[in-house]
Amino acid sequence: MNPEQGWLGRALLAPGSALADLTESVQQGLGSVSGLGVVAAVLAVLAAVRIVAEWRRRRLNARARQITVLTPPEVDAKGALAFWAHLIGQLRPAWARVLWGQPHLGFEYTVTPEEGAAIRLWVPGAIPPGLIERAIASAWPGAHTDTLEPARPPVPVAAKGVRRIVAGGELRLGRREGLPLSTDHSGDLVRDLITAADDLAPGQAACVQILARPVTGRRLARTSASTGPSGMLAALAREVLGMVTPGPITTRSSRPGAARDGRATDRQTTLEYTAAARAAAAKARGPHWETVVRYATSIPVSDDPEDTNPRAQARAVAQGRADALATVFGACTDHNFYRRRRRLRIATLIRQRRLGRGDVLSVPELATIAHLPTDTGLPGLQRAGARALSPAPEIPVGGEFTKPLGMADTGTRRPVAVKISDARHHLHILGPTGVGKSTLLARTILDDAEAGRGVIVIDPKGDLVTDVLSRLPSRMGDRVVLFDADSSAPPPCVNPLDIDRIGRGGMDLAVDNLVTVFHRIFHQWWGPRTDDIMRASLLTLCAQPGTATLADLPRLLTEPAFRARITHTTKDPVLRGFWDSYETLSDTGRAQLTGPLLNKLRAFLLRPFVRAAIAGGPSTVEFSDILDNGGICLARLPKGSLGEETSRLVGSLLVARTWQAVTARARVPAAERPDAALVLDEAQNFLNLSTPIEDMLAEARGLRLSLLLAHQNLGQLSRELRDGISANARNKIVFAVSPDDARDLARHTEPWLSEHDLSHLDAFHAAARLLVDGRNARPFTFTTRPLDPPIPGRAREIAAAARARLATSSPANSDTERTDPARDPRQP
Known part of the structure; x- marks a missing residue:
């Protein structure tokens, strides 16, 4: 091919001629197109550009979410630097920015x-999702985040009327x-912002919005072009020459004839220019x-068109x-510096959060205007009560055997749980009323019931048992044993003196527990003589054939x-000596000795529920069956119905009867003891x-009984209980507690959680220090999960099934013979 025949060949041989030909061709092409067509093409x-931009904006803003940040008690002033420097990694590649655009963030202060x-x-x-939340937690340890869909705009919109x-x-920036x-x-700039918006009237609102997105290298190069290395080098050269060269220094801004004043002005200008160049670099x-940066205030006014004066006042206040x-x-x-610009429809701009071409700021500059306030005493600021700590990886998420x-x-x-094997070390749950203890207890009870593990619940308020009953599946009705002090139906009977049920070998333990219970509850009126009388009386009753009850004690x-018929068969010489000395007392002397015991017993036995449940004859329920066979015993004992004592x-x-059933497990091989x-x-x-x-908790672990011990504050515990629970209930769950309790409990959680954190937990928010395979894991925080809605009528259904099961499980023939009046010397 001859190169002169082509355009490239002509361009190589005669560049000027080829360029003229190209220009002529372009002019002819443009001449053939009408002016209206050019305008239409441009439009x-x-x-198309506007449509693409709107499409990209909608795509970027789709599924937007709003993260509310609760400020931690102590804010690191350098946290904002770490936050914005960390998020610079969200800058997309060039091809992705061209196709989809670059997303931006909105940092907003609303008051x-x-x-x-x-x-x-x-x-x-x-x-x-989760990226910004983790960046906040990393930059400001202890900060809480709550992520929701944007429910309302930053600046309130008009409503009806x-x-x-x-x-x-x-x-916008006032200079380059x-x-x-x-x-x-x-x-602190944020403190000043919040203070400037303080003391708003009801319905008023203020907002400062900072929109930001990462900047590309090309944009940054254009930003620093006017203050780049050449400008800085020139300034430095002038400064060096001014230092080593005598005589006046002239610049373009110097005026002819300005002698001494001119030299001073030129010198100052040079220094300012040099300082600016260094700062820009x-x-x-x-x-x-x-x-x-956008800002706005909103003031509500009446929609009455005739009411013009308040509208003018509101406009002045808003401005x-x-x-x-x-x-x-x-x-x-x-x-x-920042210069104000008036913008029309500022409320719409803030609501839509559009970011067109903005000002370039470095990370320190952005951190100066967008950070969490460091002032600890700032009024009205939404603060995090306690720091949030993630659970260690070894903490179970749930499943079988948890x-x-x-x-x-x-x-x-993620879910958090405790292993059954670690729960044998017992759970100590502490927190005041209304923080979520009952919710946590109800969930663990329902889970034990679902897993077929035996569980015994003692509730002195009544709400916990009611919550459990209203959510138990119907199929579990035949496993439930219910003690309800508010029910008119006969309760089950658990006779603490029914020795035949636990074996004669357990008589001494049963009597010791019974005497100790009375002693500790009525310790203000209990002396050694009262203790001696009750112990001897109970041992005497238990030594007789048949089934003794507490109702026999006042008669004895x-x-x-009655006393003569009982004591004449007593063979124990110590007991016979006691009764011989008792008979030598006068009626007045006996009344003085037995008065403190009898008035407590009468107050106890005069209540029909108590008399039927504790002194109603042979026991109709065995706690060993409940613990070993997956039973569910719910004792609802509200203080309002029975009285506190x-x-x-x-x-x-x-509890004493439960412990007797648990200690009987010592005769069973460890591998065959089911968890309860x-x-x-x-x-x-x-x-x-x-x-x-301390001995009870240690023995219960080996016998595979886990105790969940819940109460409100450490002041409720005696020194013995506090020390024993602190050392042996090794799984700690702490809801919001008083500062005094937090000081003691922080020994279990420091340095991860301080006493301030423990005393500022939110409702249904707890700190936990759990065992994992017998070893202490680091503390973490969690929230309790709400219970499922109660099933209407389920509580009555379960209670009816429990009563029906009780009616069918009447005492065996041997029990009937054991209580036959003809053979029982206690009967009149």
Whole structure:
């Protein structure tokens, strides 16, 4: 091919001629197109660009979420630097920015009289879930985040009958964006912002919004072009020459004839220029963000068109409040400063969170205007009560052979649980009323019931048992044993003196427990003589054929004929000596000795529920069957119905009977002992056994009984109980406690959780220190999971099934023969 025949060949041989030919061809092409067509083409291109931009904006903003940040008690001033530097990694590659755009964040301060000051982050759906939350937790340890869909705009909108006067604007850099703002000034800019918006009237609102997205290298190069290395080198050269060269220094700004004043002015200008160049060079280092700052205040007014004066007043108030917000940013003035710009429809701009072309800021500059306040005494600020700690990886998430506790309050909010083998070391649950203890207990009870593990629950308030009954599956009705002090139906009977049920070998333990329970509950009126009388009387009754009850004790002490029939068969010489000395007393002397015991017994036995449940004859329920065969024993003993002392006494006797059944497991090989649980709400009321608490907890672990000990504060425990539970209940779950208790409990959680954290936990929010395979894991925080809604009528259905089961399980023939009046010397 001849090169002269082609355009490339002509361009190589005769460049000027080829260029002229190309120009002529372009002019002819443009001449053939009408002017209207050019305009239409331009408009079409602009419309396409606008459509693509709107499509990208909607795609970026889809599935947006709003993160409310609760400020921790102590804020690290450098946390904002770490936060914004960490998020610079969200900058997309060039091809992704061209196709999909670059998502931006919204850092917002909102102040209303109703909710106080809130700090929120608006996050588009294009940013992965959980990323911002983890960055906040890393930058500000102890901060809490609550992620929701944006429910309402930052600035309230008008409602029916109420109009909104909105004033505000936009802050943009007043000089070249390559020059920096001040990042080192006294005070806290966020504190000043919140203070400027303080004292709002009801319905008013203030908002400062900072939109930011990472900046590309190309944009940063354009930003620093005017203050790049050449400018800085020239300034440095002039400064060096001024130092070594005598005589005046002239610049372009020098005026002819300006002798001494000119030299001073030139010198100052040079120094200022040099300082600006150095500051710009320092700003050019590191990552950068493109930002826009918007602010607005909203004042509600009446929608009455005739009411013009309040509307004018509201406009003046709104403008004054908005100016106060903008004035705060004057503290950022250095080589650069913020200049106000009035923007139409500022409320719409803030609501839509659009970020067009903004100002380039370095990470320190952005951290100066967008951070958590460091002032600990800032009023109205929504603060985090306690730091949130994620559970260690070895903490179970649930499943078989675990007890569920709740959900972790950090990260992915995974479930947390405790292994059954570790629960044998017992759970100590502490917290005041209304913080979530009963919810946690109810969930563990329902889980034990579902897993077929035996569980015994003693509830002195009644709500816990009611919650469990209303949520148990119907199929479990035949496993339930129910003690309900408010029910008119006959309760089951658990006779603490039914020795035949536990064996004669357990008589001494039964009597010791019974005497100790009375002694500890009535310790103010209990002396050694009362203790001696009760112990000898109970041993005498238990030594007789048949089944003794507590109702026989007053008759033994006050009826001579009944006492003679019982004691004449007593073979124990010590007991015979006691009764011989007792008979030598006068009636008055006997009354003085037995009075403290008898008045307590009568107050106890005069209640029909107590007499039927404790002194109603042979026991109709065996706690060993409940523990070994997956039974569910629910004892509802409200103090309002029984009285505080009676409720404590009945509950303590049930615990004593449970302990007797547990100690009988010692005859069973360890591998054959099924796991069971004893749940004690307000546990300090019922731990009144003769066995020391530390020995009881240690033995229960080996016998595979896990105790859940719940109460409100450490002051409820005696020194013996406090030391025993602290050392032997090794799984600690702490809800919000008083500062005094937090000081003692922090020994179990420091340095991860301080006493401040333990005393500032939210409702249904707890700190846990659990065992994992017998070893202490580090503490963590979690939230309890709410119970499922109660099933209407389920509580009555389960109670009816329990009564029907009780009616069919009447005492065996041997029991009937054992209580035959003809053979029982206790009968008249």
